[in-house]
Amino acid sequence: MGFLLVAVGVVLLLSGSWYGLFVSPQERYMGDVQRIMYVHVPTAWNALLLFTFAMGCALMSLWRGGWGWDAHHEALLEGAAVLSALLCVQGAIWARPTWGVWWDWDPRLTTTAVMFLALLGILALRSAVDDPEKRATWSAVATIIAFVDVPIVYFSVRWWNSLHQMQSSPETVSAPFIVPLRLNAFGVLALMGGLALLRARVAARRTARELGPALEPLPAGALVEAR
């Protein structure tokens, strides 16, 4: 499943990028620079999406327990961190020719940077806790807390620096621009989803090794093992 998704993602990304680079017409005002949108916007959508999935896994891990949720939580946190790092870099690349600066304190970009740091913090917490159970619980709590923060950061940065262009929704963009956007959006989703599934498998194996053998069967009847 993981490898299949990765393959699908690569194919989609390649075709989307080919379409975006060679088929789509040049944008009237911004020229070729605009083409970075075809990776930038899908990256942004998926960074948020992965963080949302991570939040879902964190909730399930707290509510239901079970190491599967924790393994996927870890994988998705890393995926979201990678995408938000890419997002910051792409944002800077976009800002430079457009506004003449690498960093322009756009609310979305700034929120992404804060989100990236928050994700690094959670991953650092995970690496600093040896007990698998505490690691699962604590990082799930940290993910929930950081996730709730994202919209608050966004709005506070927007108020703080209210001079930027509004978000463009697909309706205001014409068809040749939409096709590569959609292809790449699903491409990134499939690629990152596949990688996250594979990464979760690695995490699950590591946790299994940390936990060692399950309780040896005992004569004292059936024992229910809790997480």
Place this chain on the structure above:
Amino acid sequence: MNVFFAALHKELLLQWRTRARVLSVVVFGATALLLMSFAIGPDAGSLRQYAGGFLWLALLLSSTLTLEASLEAETEQQALEGLLLLPVAPTILFYSKALANTAQLALLGTVLVPVAIVLYGAGTARPLALFGLIVLGAGGLAAPGTLYATMTARARAKQTLLPLLLFPLVVPVLIAATKASSLLILGDPMRQLSAWLTLLVAFCGIYWTLCGLMFGVIVED
């Protein structure tokens, strides 16, 4: 309720007994304020303009010291486990601790204001409003700070971990408190103050609730 006041009384007494350490945190904050002025240079105008930001940065940097110290008292002889065994509800423990930390951070912020006035000429015509703002901002730092400090006190590399987790989270507090303090110091012709205070109140409301709910989960062993 009596249990809550007993817990709060205990927190405040602990802080009072360790006031020598509180004093050193104040000195740390004042030093930070002094050092930040070197980043701007001796231009009185710009110093006054950035005073609000410096004040909150100094408070934020000192807050990790305060928070770590408040949890150290509980982990030294595992007093936290003893409390949970009495049993005292984790929410009571959280709110008493977070409230005591708010008080201490608010005190720290209040003490730093005269330092900022002396160094940056950052006086305000509305000292009461500034005090209210400091209390709100301290509350915004203390709720998630107490929760995270409880985790990191029992993890490896705790000195670096707490700021790593806390600082990105409290960006809205820093922004809102800085803006609001600047408005109080430099004047508020557009009447924007209430918007920033609302943001702070919302942040406090959300995180005082959320962290109170989560505290029970993280103290289980």
Place this chain on the structure above:
Amino acid sequence: MTTPLALDVQGLARRYGGRWALSGVSFSLEAGQALALVGRNGSGKSTLLRLLAAALRVHAGEARVCGADLRRDADTVRRRTALLSHAAYTWEALSARENLVFTSRLLGQDRPRERAAQRLEQVGLAARGDDPVSSFSAGMRKRLALARTLLQEAPLVMLDEPYGALDPPGFRLIDGIIRAVRVEGRSVVMATHQVERAAALCDRGLVLEQGRVAWQGPAAELPLKSGLLRGSEEGA
């Protein structure tokens, strides 16, 4: 069997990371009786006591502690047990008296100051009651922790190495306290290396080895059975 059980433990287990510190521990204890837990360092005595006091989550097995289900009703278990742990559970910056007064207030008891003074007297700390705990020696801290445990007035008192760090008068203090607690009809579980003392004070004995029950029976037979342990405890 009409006697209520203070402890009814079935296949209790707990791991730390990948290591099972305790597995498949089953035993029972009638209300009012005293149990001596014996075993080498690291055999799981402290883990068992902390599990039974609901300080640690149970990873497998079931237990009823003073009639309450350990897994589903941990708060009731906590109300019915008092644990003298390895850690003193004290706030070091406060005085011994303040530690006890706050513990009493947090328990919701009336007359906290009076109770604190009583317990300080009982453990022989009355003269140093107003000194900060950070200035205490290990033995004094142990006495304070003991006072804190007694303050809870729980039906089941659990003592983890109560004799550790104490002087000979302290040994007699512990013996007296255990007898007094039993006179009141309360139950006691004690983990200790003082096998002879435990045999004289307790009804039942249980030997733990590598997290499992190696033997259980009448406490009087402990000194013989704990020969199991002699191999590694030459110095004891």
